[in-house]
Amino acid sequence: MTNERTIASPQHAAAGSPASRKSGYRPEVQGLRALAVLMVVTYHVWLGRVSGGVDIFLLISAFLMTLSFARKVGSDKPLRLISHWLHLLKRLLPAVVVVVLGVLIGTWAILPASRWPDILDQAWASLLYRQNWLLADTAVDYYAQDHSGASPLQHFWSLSIQGQVFLLWPLVFAGAALLRRALLRWTGLEERLLNYRLILALAFGAIFATSLAYSIEQTASNQAYAYFDTRARLWEFALGSLLALALPYLKPGRILRVVLGWAGLAAMLSCGLLLTVDRSFPGFIALWPTLAAAAIIVAGQSGSRFGVDRFLTWRPLVALGDNSYALYLWHWPLLVLALAGMGISAPDLWQGLAIVATSVVLAVLTTRFVEKPLREWHWPQRRAWRTAVVIAACGAVLAGPVTLWQSHIVADEAAAASQPKELTPGAAALAPENAGKPTPDAKIIPAPAAMKNEWADIDGLCTDGNVPSDPLLQGCLQNSRPDTVTKKIVVLGDSHAQQYMAALGPIAKSHGWEVVTLLKGNCRFGGDSPERDADCNAFNKASSDYVLTHKPDAVFTVASLTHKEAPFETEVPQYLKGIKPFTDAGIEVVGIRDNPRFTTNMPECVQKKGPDAAECNVPLQESLAASSPLDDYRGKVARLHLMDMSDFICADGTCPAVVGNVYVYKDDNHLTKTYVQSMIPMFEKRLLAATGWK
DSSP, rough: OOOOOOOHHHHHHHSOOHHHHHOOBBBBHHHHHHHHHHHHHHIIIOOOOOSSSSHHHHHHHHHHHHHHHHHHHTTTTOOOHHHHHHHHHHHHHHHHHHHHHHHHHHHHHOOOOOGGGHHHHHHHHTTTTTTHHHHHTTOOOOTTTTEEEEEETTTHHHHHHHHHHHHHHHHHHHHHHHHHHHHHHHHHGGGGGSHHHHHHHHHHHHHHHHHHHHHHHHHHHHHHHHTGGGGGHHHHHHHHHHHHHHHOOOOOOHHHHHHHHHHHHHHHHHHHHHHHHHHTTTTTTGHHHHHHHHHHHHHOOOTTTTTTHHHTOOHOOOOHHHHHHHHHHHHHHHHHHHHHHHHHTSOOOHHHHHHHHHHHHHHHHHHIIIIIHHOSGGGGGGOOHHHHHHHHHHHHHHHHHHHHHHHHHHHHHHHHHTSSSSOGGGGGGGGGGGTTTTOOOOOOOGGGGGGGGGGGGOOOOOGGGGGGSSSTTTTTTOOOOOOSSSEEEEEEHHHHTTHHHHHHHHHHHHTTTTEEEEOOTTTOOOOOOTTTTHHHHHHHHHHHHHHHHHHEEEEEEEEEEEEESSSEEEEEHHHOOOHHHHHHOOOEEEEEOOOOOOOSSSSHHHHHHHHTTTTGEEEGGTTOOOSSSGGTTTTSSTTEEHHHHGGGGGGEEEEESSSEEEESSSSSOBOOHHHHHHHHHHHHHHHHHHHOOO
């Protein structure tokens, strides 16, 4: 994406057209860059897929860098790495700062407060060129079809990888030059017998082979991480460098240039349409777009009116290539913020065209009034320290607002958390003794910045005799073992079972119960059913075997299943079939009613529209079944104890997003840890009443 000038090496100029020999400028590469950015933008806006355009950018950036450094060494010019890095940052950073500041303004105006902390963290990561590692560590789904919930800074992952390679690659060039000098001194060979390009080719060949092998292995085993892993992308840069080194020796005839150019263009444009790119990049499949781009570069300027270079050197396309860096920077945040602002998951044709047109306008303005003036500013070029001052000033322009905003968020979070408990009663506000009593005014808790910490806590991995033998259950967790165990409980199911650990865990500790959890996301416990996928059925079977082997005193499950659309609540598929082996073995089963699911993120609804907005207070009949599915289980299985806490979640015909100044939900379907903790007294009373435990 970086907007380096496309200058050919002297050797390549000899093989190119007269215009290329005269100036060294390769307009067809600028046209190629323009097509690559158009692929990225088009696929993001309308198709929601990966195009391969970013991979082409990576190859081009290494290709151009290698031409430049090889030319320097060939002319016996000093590499001056510090000056090179400073000059590069001075050119790249100003546009980054402008775009990120624009994103922060859009974030404040459009996005809910719960999303601000992550975006501010990503602002730092984008500024420091480590966004890819941040996204890898959080396992972001880059292929998600609904971009309205994505980070507007997510696309900085590729710029971060480029920044890291721009730091590494010059070290390779310098190392190769030093190695050549040392070998010449030690061996006494003539310089012509120890070619610098050969040493570079061996180095980049080794990087290519090692990185590609790593990329293939990691993509197969952990694709979500590999997508953002610099090590899995180095081969794409190495391929660009090898192409630059080989180009002087590649002299195809005019007809072959024409064929190579058009074949490369067809392959490049068809990549995202013909290949199953999702879930398979950046493994060997990324060779498709990168080799296609390489073919176009090798074709070069064909000298034929039928060559693809006639199209790629079309003036509007070259002009777009000159603005491709800024266009890449702007298009994604505009798409994400526009979708979030309109409340839609994907744009139609005209909405998409408006987003693209706005992106182009902002890109041209950024290039014309930010990137170009700073690139041509002579004062910093005279001394390295001056360039460093400009870079530091650019960084400070962004770092200042980000730091102040983060400090304000931390202060708000502390203020919300420090409120007296009586101001935030949560579920206790729905207790019969509090019926009709107004809840005092207070900040709603948890603060938006703390919402990501609202999963129920479970102490740690299973230990000793609780460790499962089945590898499917390797995520087994348990609470800390009490000194005297009075009862052992196993929790089965998905995240809706996990959320109740915020109440069951503390209750268990007060009673001396040991609790083990076997949980799998989106996998409600029940007997084998075609309504579940094969992985879920296998997990439930392994969980059932674990229970029958360990014979706990009781099993805790969620016994109904809520849905976003009608019917809003149903029985869990094959629920009774799943628990009957337990009850037949004398194990008690507790089945609790599920909580509602919604079509909107409930805390974000409150942050955008206020807690009293109708959209944030969904009618009960659109949240739960009129008659609880648990009623159909009664009397059918001995030792099954049923619980219903829905009257502490929904009341007076609505299911609100906020109760007693506490967020009920952390998203569109999961209860917050804070709210479940406010239910502990009522939860304990009903659990003991349902089971008869003391």
